[in-house]
Amino acid sequence: KAGVTQTPRYLIKTRGQQVTLSCSPISGHRSVSWYQQTPGQGLQFLFEYFSETQRNKGNFPGRFSGRQFSNSRSEMNVSTLELGDSALYLCASSLSAGNYGYTFGSGTRLTVV
Amino acid sequence: TQLLEQSPQFLSIQEGENLTVYCNSSSVFSSLQWYRQEPGEGPVLLVTVVTGGEVKKLKRLTFQFGDARKDSSLHITAAQPGDTGLYLCAGAQAAGNKLTFGGGTRVLVKP
Numbered sequence: 001k002a003g004v005t006q007t008p009r010y011l012i013k014t015r016g017q018q019v020t021l022s023c024s025p026i027s028g029h030r031s032v033s034w035y036q037q038t039p040g041q042g043l044q045f046l047f048e049y050f051s052e053t054q055r056n057k058g059n060f061p062g063r064f065s066g067r068q069f070s071n072s073r074s075e076m077n078v079s080t081l082e083l084g085d086s087a088l089y090l091c092a093s094s095l096s097a098g099n100y101g102y103t104f105g106s107g108t109r110l111t112v113v
Numbered sequence: 114t115q116l117l118e119q120s121p122q123f124l125s126i127q128e129g130e131n132l133t134v135y136c137n138s139s140s141v142f143s144s145l146q147w148y149r150q151e152p153g154e155g156p157v158l159l160v161t162v163v164t165g166g167e168v169k170k171l172k173r174l175t176f177q178f179g180d181a182r183k184d185s186s187l188h189i190t191a192a193q194p195g196d197t198g199l200y201l202c203a204g205a206q207a208a209g210n211k212l213t214f215g216g217g218t219r220v221l222v223k224p
Contacts (some may be wrong), residue, residue, distance in 0.1 A: 004155070018146075033211070042120050042215075043156075043201065043212075043214035044214075045211050045212060045213070048210045048211060050210065058211075074201075090155050092155075092212075099143055099161070099205050100144065100163075100165070101158040101161045102158065102212070103158065104148075104156050104157070105155050106153070107154070107155050
């Protein structure tokens, strides 16, 4: 079966712009989580959605937001981009709670210039 | 704040040697997951350990969950160049819908 698909793979944006990233989970997976990965901070949790509801949120500013659609696809949005937002953004899906593991996508590499 | 400390940060060994990566926390986790990540890709799940004291083997990889469910280790026997990568441990809370990741251990196995 198809894995977790993230689009686009690479993105270059200018400071102050906004960006929307997309994630299609594995078919049947209803939980979608987003993580930010940087060399300095490692992998940090952004938020998690289940059945279109945000169940958990990490310690990121309000510029970071997300949503989940009825088909479980998810998007995350970052407004007013800052240089420090440059990172690999990873989406992960699981059937329900992720106690038994997640399947990650290949990520979107965002560069803010 | 739950933290996971991984050690060492970097390991460089020769093919055929053994290695161990440690993951420690002062917090209790409902499960501990190990992932391997290659450059330009997302992490790939290797194993999940749930029960305190649990030991799981995956070919040459042995994973152990501490009795108190606060720490874990990954041991690779007779490492091969294909084992090169970033190894990440991640703890799940009781609700299971958020992972706290360790800082990662970069492993380089030289032929």
